[in-house]
Amino acid sequence: MDKKPRIYTMSFASVYPLYVQKVEKKGRTKEEVDEVIGWLTGYKGARLQRVLDDKVDFETFFAKAPRMNPNAGLITGVVCGVRVEAVEDSLMQKIRYLDKLVDELAKGKKMASILRKPG
Numbered sequence: 001m002d003k004k005p006r007i008y009t010m011s012f013a014s015v016y017p018l019y020v021q022k023v024e025k026k027g028r029t030k031e032e033v034d035e036v037i038g039w040l041t042g043y044k045g046a047r048l049q050r051v052l053d054d055k056v057d058f059e060t061f062f063a064k065a066p067r068m069n070p071n072a073g074l075i076t077g078v079v080c081g082v083r084v085e086a087v088e089d090s091l092m093q094k095i096r097y098l099d100k101l102v103d104e105l106a107k108g109k110k111m112a113s114i115l116r117k118p119g
Helices: 012-024 030-041 045-051 056-062 069-074 090-106
Strands: none
Touching: 012 030, 012 045, 012 056, 012 090, 030 045, 030 090, 056 090
């Protein structure tokens, strides 16, 4: 059996502050990070706080997501040198989707565009 990528077993809570730092350096907010997470996974408010407090790993975070957004497939582009739409492993793809959304936030894209709202 192949060894799981380390990110799968890392707690979401250990990476979350890095997402927030990344966007705050660019003048965006923690609330916007939370909005992006909520859009992608359905985790909002107390539910998001609970997964942070419980230090669930990425695998569990996505496996128990209240509602993966049906428009997540519209997220395309490159993160860490990898095309997100070409990632074959479903869990890794979801992690890359989140990375891509946080990147777009940090790059100053409009929220409507990040949340793939038809313009």
